[in-house]
Amino acid sequence: MAAPAHHGEDLEPEQTEGFKVAESKTIDEYQKLDQNDESLRKWKESLGLGAGNTISDPSDPRKVIILSLGLEVEGRPDIIIDLSQPGALEQLNKHPFTIKEGATFRMKARFRVQHQILSGLKYVQVVSRMGLKNKMQEMIGSYSPNTTDKPEYEKKFETETAPSGMVGRGHYEAVSQFIDDDKHSHLSFKWSFDIKKDWEKH
Numbered sequence: 001m002a003a004p005a006h007h008g009e010d011l012e013p014e015q016t017e018g019f020k021v022a023e024s025k026t027i028d029e030y031q032k033l034d035q036n037d038e039s040l041r042k043w044k045e046s047l048g049l050g051a052g053n054t055i056s057d058p059s060d061p062r063k064v065i066i067l068s069l070g071l072e073v074e075g076r077p078d079i080i081i082d083l084s085q086p087g088a089l090e091q092l093n094k095h096p097f098t099i100k101e102g103a104t105f106r107m108k109a110r111f112r113v114q115h116q117i118l119s120g121l122k123y124v125q126v127v128s129r130m131g132l133k134n135k136m137q138e139m140i141g142s143y144s145p146n147t148t149d150k151p152e153y154e155k156k157f158e159t160e161t162a163p164s165g166m167v168g169r170g171h172y173e174a175v176s177q178f179i180d181d182d183k184h185s186h187l188s189f190k191w192s193f194d195i196k197k198d199w200e201k202h
Contacts, residue, residue, distance in 0.1 A: 010126045013137055013179055052149025056114035064118055064186040066178060067110040067152060073103060076199070089189045096171065097193040098200045102164035108156040109178075113143045120181030123157065127174045140178075162195055169195045 069092075071079040081092055099105060109123070121140040126133055138157045146152055162168070172195065177188040 010133065010135065010175070013122045013124050052147030054114075054145060054147055055112075055151060056145050060114070062186070063113065063115055063184065064121065064178065064180075065112045065114070066187045067112060070108045070110075071097060071099075071105055072108055072156065073099075073105045083187075093190045093192070097191075098196055099162045099193055100199050101162055101169055101195050101197060103162045104159055105162065106157050106159045108154060109140075110152055110154045111178075112146045112152050114145045116145065118143045118145075118180060121186070122179055123155075123176065124179060125174060125176045127172050129170060129172045164195075169197065 066083055068083055069081045073079075079097065081088055083089065107123075119142045121143070123138040123140055124135070125137075126135045128134075138155075140155045143153055171192065173190070173192050175188070175190050178186040180186065
């Protein structure tokens with residue numbers, strides 16, 4: 001899903017100065033790299049190359065499938081958005097999260113990689129309120145396609161602290177994107193949250 005046009009520049013990932021994206025290689029090409037190079041062998045092992053059988057779906061061209069998004073708060077049940085459910089992103093946009101002011105929380109994502117090595121996956125988020133924008137970027141990393149030995153990956157993001165006080169409370173709009181080193185956008189979506197004095201009662 002492409003990023004909404006009016007948020008395209010906002011969601012551009014920040015490049016590390018002096019960093020150059022490596023040339024993309026197929027799985028077979030990676031497997032044939034010099035087996036006598038110990039550091040190269042360990043690097044390939046860290047990506048999970050050679051462990052288990054592929055589970056890539058030939059009928060699904062996606063390189064990355066984001067399976068779920070979650071909000072993890074200490075002492076409270078996780079809030080999980082199952083993206084395999086039809087209309088999940090639309091519901092996410094329509095129904096804001098409620099976060100207690102000053103609470104410590106972090107987001108997490110479950111995802112599957114298929115067909116080829118994924119290089120430099122990043123999560124980019126822009127939060128807006130009353131005309132002010134705050135951008136954050138989280139490096140997720142590089143991954144080999146999932147296999148029967150490792151059917152999916154999970155990434156927990158850095159811990160955040162919700163705003164607090166009269167100025168911090170209120171409604172926030174957000175737009176987020178999963179994008180890789182090749183500037184391929186794998187998922188882009190809108191969502192929102194409300195900072196309140198207390199958690200919602202259920």
